[in-house]
Amino acid sequence: MIKVENITKSFEGVPVLKEVTTLFERGKTNLIIGQSGSGKTVLMKCLVGLLESDSGKIMFDNLDFNKMSFADRRIIRKQLGMLFQGGALFDSLTVEENVIFPLNMFSDLSQEEKLDRANFCLQRVNLDNVNHLYPSEISGGMKKRVAIARAIANNPSFLFCDEPNSGLDPRTAIVIDKLISEITQEFNMTTVINTHDMNSVMEIGDKVAFLYKGELWWEGTRFEILDTDNKELNDFVYASELMRTLKK
Amino acid sequence: MILLARLIKESARFALNSVIANKLRTILTLLGITIGIFSIILVFSVLDGLERQVRNSIQALGDNVVYIQKWPWVFEDNFPWWRFVNRPVPQLRELDAIQSRTFSVEAAAFLASTSRTIEHQSNSIENAALVGTTFDYDKVRLVDISEGRFISPTEFGSGRNVVVIGAQIAEAIFPDLDPIGKQVKFFGRKAEVVGVFKKEGTGGFGDSHDNWVLTPISYLNQFVDINSERYNPQIMAKAKPGITNQEMIDDLTGVMRALRRLKPAADDNFALNETSLLSKQMDGVFAIISMAGWIIGGFSILVGGFGIANIMFVSVRERTSIIGIQKALGAKKYFILLQFLFEAIVLSLIGGAVGLLIAFGVTALISSLANMDFNLTLGNILLGLNVSALIGLVSGFVPAWTASRLDPVEAIRSNG
Incomplete structure (x- = not known):
């Protein structure tokens, strides 16, 4: 569980996050949505510790991240899995080596144990016989799966995904979304996803947090989002002709 | 870790x-x-x-060998060369005195040399170093013979027409022949090859035996004036075991000054060169x-x-x-x-x-x-x-x- 309390963040005097308070629960897929510039990326970076908030609290399972010592933060960071936009695999490493990378950085496992863990993670994302291929030799969807396998390699308690299905065709995007959702429940992780994609929202949004101009404007489930009368959220959700047609 | x-x-x-x-x-x-x-x-x-x-x-020249010559090997600043020009060159007769009067010298040899074309039948080599020496040469310098032998004391004494040739000379004029016992020709006269020096490679001071034709000094004296500066006469003296170069130099200086009858205040009119100077x-x-x-x-x-x-x-x-x-x-x-x-x-x-x-x-x-x-x-x-x-x-x-x-x-x- 991640509890966010009154987080504010400014850049050169310009407020980007204003008193954001919310709760991301364990075993659920939590989505942060919003227009470009709404502050969702900054919020995500504050959550993973890449940015420090100006004020407020971020509690990881009731532990205040901002008040932790360096050593304690490192322990928490070991429990964070990260899935970057585009996959961000290392082109010079094979699929297997990419998945092993965070294990090399954080764990004391033997090489054999690391290989076992990498194989387990790759099988879990339904990838077989690709261990020795390079990222350039696999499809975009497979790259995303490898990235997910790498994100869960350290058996994290918290999984952060930045636009996980950007650049994928709608069908593959849904497969990836479902995979993230399944893994979240299976490993009982707290998953936070930063996305623009309404398909993702409607597929896996156990909880949806809508940011508008740095403020938490609305939160609820994917079912509640269709019934809200929040104007800014509706403008965002029904921005496309397709969604407007579907609503009618 | x-x-x-x-x-x-x-x-x-x-x-x-x-x-x-x-x-x-x-x-x-x-x-x-x-x-x-x-x-x-x-x-x-x-x-x-x-x-x-x-x-x-330097090692081949001998680090315990002193060369008595007209010119020093190393010139100091503001070198008064005009004083050296009129110096006499070492003479063969001075060798006997050095051998008999010094206490520090184990062996000494006189050397004179010139460049000549050496022939054997239709083969020849130009600019070979024709060197005449005395019988203690092999005691002063390291002599390594690959074929045949060195010149004997009798041959040195009688001034026989024998030579020991360098490897380069042997390769040039006896390409497919055993040189031992064959004749080489210089100054229009024939000399018998009794030995061949082992190949040494190019020396830093052009001192390698490879290009040498070594003959008794008394034989060379028949063709050239070995006491003329033109033939670079010099005396090589090797120290006895346990004698330092400086001791030998002091000894040689005394003997040479006496031989040349130099007054106490007069400068030396000879140079005593040692390899350490070059080094x-x-x-x-x-x-x-x-x-x-x-x-x-x-x-x-x-x-x-x-x-x-x-x-x-x-x-x-x-x-x-x-x-x-x-x-x-x-x-x-x-x-x-x-x-x-x-x-x-x-x-x-x-x-x-x-x-x-x-x-x-x-x-x-x-x-x-x-x-x-x-x-x-x-x-x-x-x-x-x-x-x-x-x-x-x-x-x-x-x-x-x-x-x-x-x-x-x-x-x-x-x-x-």
Whole structure:
């Protein structure tokens, strides 16, 4: 569980996050949505510790991240899995080596144990016989799966995904979304996803947090989002002709 | 410790991959280091070769041998050459006095030489060193005979027409024949070959026996005036065991001054030369050449170092997103630092190794052309590699430090 309390963040005097308070629960897929510039990326970076908030609290399972010592933060960071936009695999490493990378950085496992863990993670994302291929030799969807396998390699308690299905065709995007959702429940992780994609929202949004101009404007489930009368959220959700047609 | 070793291995792998992925850039970057290491190591190899030759020559001349000659080997500043011009040259008769009156001399030999064409039937060699000497020559200088024998005391005494020839002479005029017992011709007269010197290679002072035709001085005296300055007469004196060169020089000075009847206040009218003088002189020359090698090569290496630093900054910039992702996945600062340092050192080492390879080829070529030994030594190889690694370390440190201090947020932001 991640509890966010009154987080504010400014850049050169310009407020980007204003008193954001919310709760991301364990075993659920939590989505942060919003227009470009709404502050969702900054919020995500504050959550993973890449940015420090100006004020407020971020509690990881009731532990205040901002008040932790360096050593304690490192322990928490070991429990964070990260899935970057585009996959961000290392082109010079094979699929297997990419998945092993965070294990090399954080764990004391033997090489054999690391290989076992990498194989387990790759099988879990339904990838077989690709261990020795390079990222350039696999499809975009497979790259995303490898990235997910790498994100869960350290058996994290918290999984952060930045636009996980950007650049994928709608069908593959849904497969990836479902995979993230399944893994979240299976490993009982707290998953936070930063996305623009309404398909993702409607597929896996156990909880949806809508940011508008740095403020938490609305939160609820994917079912509640269709019934809200929040104007800014509706403008965002029904921005496309397709969604407007579907609503009618 | 195991984790550290693993991280070092992992960063080295990232570094190697980057070097391999940018081959053309790598090659261009390495040129400076390659040229620098090539220049330095080539100069050092040639210097080592020359020094070895000089030391061997000095050893062959004998480090406990003093040469009594008209001119000194080493001239001091403001050398009053006009005083030396009128000095007498050593005479053969002075040899007997030296042998009988000195306490420090074990053996002494008189030497006179000229350049002649040596013939055998239709074969001939020009500018061979025709050297006449006395019977103790083989006691003063190291004489190594590969075929036949040395000239006997009787032959020396009677002035018989016998010669010992150098390997180069033997190869030139007896290409497919055993020279022993054959006749060679000079000054229109024939002399019998009784021995062949073992091949020695080119000497630092042109003192190698390879190009020599050695004959008894009394035989040579039939054709030339051995006491004429034209034939470079000299006396070689070797010290007895336990006698220092200085003691022998003092002894020889007293005997020579007495022989030439010099007044107490008069300057010596002879030079007593010893190989250590040459050795010291050559040390100074080698030090200057060595310094020049460092300066020339040093500038190239400096330029190469800037090249590596520049390309490492480019590399850091290009891989900013990778650095960010690595950091986000748990990579520590020293992991990133090591990664880029490895890359810089590997780049520099490759440049150095290529420079060494070229130096190896060039020294081998010079060795074969100059008939001298200029081989690349292990010491020079290690020096080249160490200098390369050091340059890589120094020039790669700032870019690597910059990379390790990158803000992961900025780094990840650059990820498309």
